[in-house]
Amino acid sequence: MSKLNKLKILKLEFNELSGELPMELGKLQNLLAVNISHNSLTGRLPMGSIFQNLDKSSLEGNYGLCSPLLQGPCKMNVPKPIVLDPHGFDNQMNPQRPGTESPESSSPSHHHRFLSISAIIAIAASFLIVLGVIAISLVNASVRRKLAFVESALESMCSSSSRSGAPATGKLILFDSQSSQDWISNPENLLNKASEIGEGVFGTVYKVPLGSQQGRNVAVKKLITSNILQFPEDFDREVRILGKARHQNLIALKGYYWTPQLQLLVSEFAPNGNLQSKLHEKLPSSPSLSWPNRFKILLGTAKGLAHLHHSFRPPIIHYNIKPSNILLDENFNPKISDFGLARLLTKLDKHVMSNRFQSALGYVAPELACQSLRVNEKCDVYGFGVMILELVTGRRPVEYGEDNVLILNDHVRVLLEHGNVLECVDPSLMNEFPEDEVLPVLKLAMVCTSQIPSSRPTMAEVVQILQVIKTPVPQRMEVF
Incomplete structure (x- = not known):
């Protein structure tokens, strides 16, 4: 700051600054206004420039500044306590030469006595700490031996006798x-x-x-x-x-x-197969899912996930929401399968984990794929958002072309930004869908597939949103 020769105004009030002002600030000859009030500054004001002509309001609130305009203690270079001053012991090892001794140095016995007491206290404290560490280690070792003995006894009892309650x-x-x-x-x-x-x-x-x-x-x-x-x-x-x-x-x-x-x-x-077969594996002669059935599948799946997330503590997380795990009954009511199976695994080995991510490519939330963030029920919300896009567009979450790869999530987001998102609706619907339902459903999918887990709604909120979307437009505002 001392090199800012053209600086004219310096306003530093209420910034919780501490320490001494650099003396070099007094060399800034172009300063016209300075306000350093209400900080924690100490020491002398810089010489020269405008600092010697400041009014009281520009300095008040700094109880350690030395100025005739201010009342209170003037905090100069006060020596630190010897245990905090890094050069304190050096000063004691190099006493002042004769002729330059201060009043304090006139009593060397007092000074040396203070040093010895500090050293004794430090040594005693270190000794006590070492004793404490040794004692705790011995106690822990004893406890571990006892626990190991108890566990061994229990294991031998369990293995040698058949339990009637097994x-x-x-x-x-x-x-x-x-x-x-x-x-x-x-x-x-x-x-x-x-x-x-x-x-x-x-x-x-x-x-x-x-x-x-x-x-x-x-x-x-x-x-x-x-x-x-x-x-x-x-x-x-x-x-x-x-x-x-x-x-x-x-x-x-x-x-x-x-x-x-x-x-x-x-x-x-479930006699009607899974959603995967209805969307991507149906025969050309088979009828496609109508919009009412697609919406029914979305709402029912959301309700099932909300039950898993909000009716159990800890919540039951599916980890693998995708159409092949959504089964359908005779009336196309959805039923979620394979929920909670991760509870049956002692751990997910590399084989199981790689197979899961390979089969769920496009449905896996970023935090679950990279395994670097805390995973919670929001990873199911992400998979549900991708499934919304599949049901509306009839496309897979990732499609490979000859020279490009289409990521459905990104594709729909771009169309939304350009205002022509209805172009991505499944052609098999033959334009037989209500725009006032499809558009908010697609927007809901974008929120559910947010890259930030905390930005995604809960499944209970998703259920409420879908129920509002199903409400006729004139009555939607009344719901709120």
Whole structure:
């Protein structure tokens, strides 16, 4: 600042400045106005320039400044306490020469006594700290030995005795039955290629008749045993938690089958397939989804996710929202499948994680893909936003051309900015859709797919927004 020779006005009031003013400021001959009031400045004012002619209002509030205009203590270069002054001990090691001694130096015995007391205090404190660290380490070691002994005893007890309360293995456990019912000796005989209806990163799904009842089918997922919880008690606990998640827009988990070599999940069967087959794998002769059915699927999926996020503590996070995990009943009511399966994994190994991200390319939230941020239920909101775009446009989230790649999220955002977003609506709808619903739904998708997790709405808020969008336009403002 002292090099700003053309500086004319210096206003530094109320800036919480501290320390001394540089003496070089007195060399700024062009200064016309200075205000350094209400800071914590100390010491002398610079000589020359305008500083010697300042009025009281330009200086007040600095209780350490030395000026005849100010009252109070004048804080000059006060020596620091010896334990804080980095040169304090040097000064004691190099006493002043004779003839230059100060009044304080006339009593060397007092000075040396002060130094010895400080040194003794420091040494004693260090000694006590070392003793404390040693004592804590010894206590921790003793506690660890005792805990290890207790854990070893418990493990030996568990391994040497069969616990009567342990879940049954090798049996079909149904949550809605009074007792577990015996299954056939080799259930894998039912899981053949002919009954296979789907495959995912957690395992293969089969359509299986349950017992001798005609027409009663269930979906059985044969889990990949790698990294699945290896103890029946842990598996039973987590599956029963998922079994309590009952909602009209969730696939009901009915039971399970567990052996060390084979783990199966039994859930309700959805006869109308999944949303993926209706959007991207339908035959040319098959009718496309109407807009009312698409909106019904969006609203129902949002309600199911809201139930998972807001009815459980901690919330059940899906991690993999995409059309293949949205099943449909006879009336095109959506039912979310595969929710909470991450709870059954001891950890996600590289194989499972890479397969998941590869199959969910385009649906994965940035924070989940990079694994560098805290992951919460907002990653499901992102996947839901991408699914909105798919339902409205009929396109996949990522499409590869001969010389380019189309990212659906970016594509729709550009069209929104240019005001022609309705051009991206699925042509199979044949323009049979209400613009006053499609446009706000697309805008909702943009909010849900924000790169910043905290900027995305909760699923409860998404449900409310969709319900308002479904309200006739003249009545929408009345809702608020």
